[in-house]
Amino acid sequence: MSGGELVDGELTYESWKRALREGALIGQECTDCGHATGAPKAACARCGSRDLEAVELPTTGTVYSETTITVPPRQFTDDTYQVAIIELDTARVMARIDGTAEIGDEVRLQGTLEADDAPAPVFG
Template identity: 55%
Template sequence: MSDRLTHGEWSDAVESGELLGQTCSDCGKTQGTPKAACPHCGSRALETVELPTEGVVYTETTINVPPVGVEERGYQVAVVDLGEARVMGRLSDGEVGIGDTVEVSGFTEDDDGYVAPAFEPR
């Protein structure tokens, strides 16, 4: 994998059911989305890594007042702890709670073409 993870590469991976992140060679921290520099230490020595596609819901909320351009109401989003990193995504089942195990089940895409992973209970 390349050392510079682009948003396009990250999105392509999400669309194919994979999750990519970056690990900092200097401090060892891993993040679940592309960054130009490590948010922990500022280093630009980032290596692209594959992340697990299964994790635990760290926090979740239900969106009842959606952003402009989104018609659906009452959908659930979560930050999923993948062990090394956390990733935000959509939950496909409205009965998922904090501490539940979930796995990647696909992706969602907004009107502007931005994708996010979708998770379902395991």
């Protein structure tokens, strides 16, 4: 698995950030029910199990939902921008869109956007 070391095989926020900055999307899959997420969690959102395994997610996905932000947070200088929920096989991640995308469009990880030492995935 690329993107930095995992602590005892556990995905931490720090290892998730490091992987994202290196161009890899790391998520978690519940070994009890199979539910996958695109970011570190303490327990499965579907069944509550704490038996989670770090998995590398694809960097190409499909726009599941999208919206345009017209009043951005103070730390962003853009007037408007688009965000989307990207479906990556069994997991979904929220990401900024570089350009524009419609529901059903295929998009690829382009990099990250940094704010307050917190990277966010950018797809386009």
